[in-house]
Amino acid sequence: MSTEFTQFIGPLRNSSLTELLTFAFSLLLALGITKAIYNVFLHPLAPLPGPKLYAMSPIPISLSRAQGWVPYKFAELHEKYGPIVRVGPDEVSCAGPSDFKEVYGPRYGKGGPLTRDPRNAMSKDTFGVPSMFQADVQEHAKVRRQLNPAFSEKASREQEPLVMRYIDSMIEKLGDASARGESVDVEKYTMWATFDIQGDLVFGEDVFKCIEKEQWHPWIRISMTYFTSGVYMHALNDISPWALWIWQKFFTPKSIADAQSYHLRTTLELVDKRMAAGKTDHPDYMSFIASESKAGEMLTKEQMYANAQMLVTAGSETVATASATTLFLLLKNPDAMERAKQEIRSAFASAQDITATAVTQLPYLLAAIDESMRIWPPVATSFNPRAVTSGGCTVDGYFIPEGACIGIHNHVVGRSEEYFRNAKKFVPERWLGDERYVSDARELFQPFSSGPLNCIGLTMGRMETRVILAKLIYNFDVELMPESDNWLTNQKNYIAWHKPPLIVKLSPVRGA
Template sequence: MAILIPHIPSLLQLPAYLAWPLTVVILATLPIILYATYNLTLHPLRVVPGPKLWAATQIPYTLAWLSGHLPKVVHALHEQHGDVVRVAPNRLSFTHPDAYHAVRGHRKSGQGEHGKEPSFYFISTKNILGASRNDHTRYRRALAHGFSAKTMQDQQPLITRYVDLLMQRLQEKTTVDSTGAKETKGDATGRKEAVVNLAAWFNYTTFDVIGDLAFGEPFGCLEESQYHPWVEAILLGVKQFGVMTSLQWYWPGLLGLVKKLAPRGYIGRHTDMQAEYSRQRIARRLALDTERPDFVEAMTTAKASDGRTLTMEEMCSNARMLVIAGSETTATALAGAAYFLAKHPEVQRKLAQEVRSSFTSEAEIDFFSVNKLNYLLAVLDESMRMFPPVPNQLPRKSQVDDAICGYHVPGGTAFDIFPWAMSYSSRNFAFAQDFIPERWLDDSKQHFDKSRQSALQPFSVGPRNCIGKNLAYVEMRLILTRLIWNYNLAFGDDEAKEFLDCRSFNLWMKRPLNLRLIPITV
């Protein structure tokens, strides 16, 4: 190559003023061409089906990610190419249910864990989400007591208090004032229809609940009927996370450089705000020096097998992660359920019949009584299938050579499992585009092939599955039951009908969900 470079202009037989710029272009693009050629012809993953351009370079994957529609794009690729698709030179995506346990499940003794992909979890190394295997074990043990059955029973009064406040706020929206000067005339009971953004109200509730459990005090969202600034920072930081992650894919050091060159505080400012707020709240909770059934109590009393306790930094990071993971996802699942109930009145009528025939008063609805509502659970599961609380890939990276879903994968390969692509796969679910809660019922009169229903794993699987699964189900069941006990739901405007058409960067950038609350007494 060094011998040829001086002769390239003459070989091209072009004027020097054209030949040398062209030479520079050729030399600059040659590594890219060679890289793409290797990926297509010699790379160990070359036999895996998928679009050639995506196999050649990371660029199409990155652009789809930055568009906020990567889960839906990958779903289309799977429908075309099958259960295993090569979506980048060194990255595979799976929609076969077996992939969950192969990628994220418990592995045989002596086999290394398929660890979290560092470029995706770069801000979560000190908490349960992105920690190393050893630290994850330590964090999970410390938090386990806060999610035990006994502790959740003790937490019932705390959680119920916020659900009561949510119902009170919604009742205020549907109550005619003393002058009767409301847009919609109420009936003799003094109640009327009202249009409210239920997506926001669900967020207010779940953030207040998890804030109290994580920090010993709520964010005050329900009291003020608005987002707390820290909660707003979480929601505003979703898109910024997408940009930060894409930089990490190409060069881990690039993010630090961009943060230095960008306008002051622009990159990472939301993350820094959350971290500082977490430190302040944890310090305030520790200063109380009282026992209460919350996560701080669990973290400060638990010890690892070597006698170590969590550091202040680790407690703050874990508390911050629990707030994000334990509130936004639960609120999203509830919003999805409310949307589908408004869209499918026949399903809503069936659920209302179950709820309103199971209790004689609202006071009977509690943590335990909601467990007998089988159709309610089917509605929630079907809602999480069609609007996954976490739609994106949560990638892993192979630590050793392995065989997954019929393909040999070398160590260092990135693994994606998109819940959206899993849920909408025509190979996993019959009538995948249709909202059919009956598919989850054993006594359903409709016949559904359930051989691949394990494709629905909204709380993941394996040693790193969601520690808050039971808490999330309790909140969702309790809130949705009381909502349906009091109201019928209908679309309040055309924007609500487009609720699912939103972008995601790990979490959804949700649209407003303006629904009509119709008191059942009207």
């Protein structure tokens, strides 16, 4: 031990516990104050607009995250401070006209695409390889190439009968409930159908049987809790990686640890079973990957473990949200519902004519879905903002240094009067050439994100949403029950929207 250090701690040796604690507390306070002053006045992000409190410490934005209010908070901050806001010491939110290209684009000649910020990635090491949400640029591009055959036009054509089977079963079960005179939570049925579809596409069989049994599968329930816990972890990690480590090590309740280990075990079993079968005649993702991968480029078992949960949840909860929200907004806007009804019911002679290709010929329904995703995007915030890499980048005229993270939040952009006239109103006509809306900034409508990390399931997501809504509206007159009248108001957001039951009464349409 050096003499200087011994001299420094010397007086402390004879101190009481209270004095030592007071000393430690004062030291931490002094460090905290110094850091806060640095963050506000000297940090490279100091010139950016935004509240000083948010620049000082990650606590304010972490609190909004933990309360499920973050989409509303971002919107409030942008309304006050403009298209670029510093929302945390190292975090920037932007909503400028060219930001999707600048931040999410391929950034040719500017150091390449930015990856998702690894500070937000949880449990990177569970499977020995990262999931796509956690991978660096090279690994992400590799896995994306390996997955591409499962998401091609050819694949979606061959997957259509599988998708239709689950949606038709959902319509049948809803018909049974309506025949019993029961009102139903239609949102739950859309979740069940979309989880059944993705479960089958990822694991090769009807693993969840939610629609068949009309009940949740525990794997799905646990998956959904990961969204919420992911947000809490993100908030804790922002405050201090130590706080997160301590929480995970010492405070994870046993019930949660047990659920996690069941979830992990089941994922491994399901992936092992599907990978062992190799290429089959079933049009699931693995069949396309196995038949089209070049030698030595096949997705490994570990990569599939790491991505299975992400593929199932990313592809189901989003579609269910888009479908239920569009239905709700049509129900709240009876003229729009009337137009959608007329369009759908006059286009088809029977329910079996409602195919993936046929629904592309329903302009009003397509406009209603886009309008719903503008007002209430299924992925409301950039839950995985991009990490700014070496050299930094310039956004909206501000230099963002390496080490910062930056995100674009669809909930902010879509509801901004700056970009969309009557932004909070549901007006499908704006997508159909209505001249009152010609100056809307359509290029900023990016519910599936943009650039090399955008949604790989865009075609499948659009197709499922269109078919679900077309079949629902073709088969039933839908009435919103009073208890769901304010269904959208105050939904909380933990990466996914926490949606209350959407209770409706369904009356079968005669002859459908």
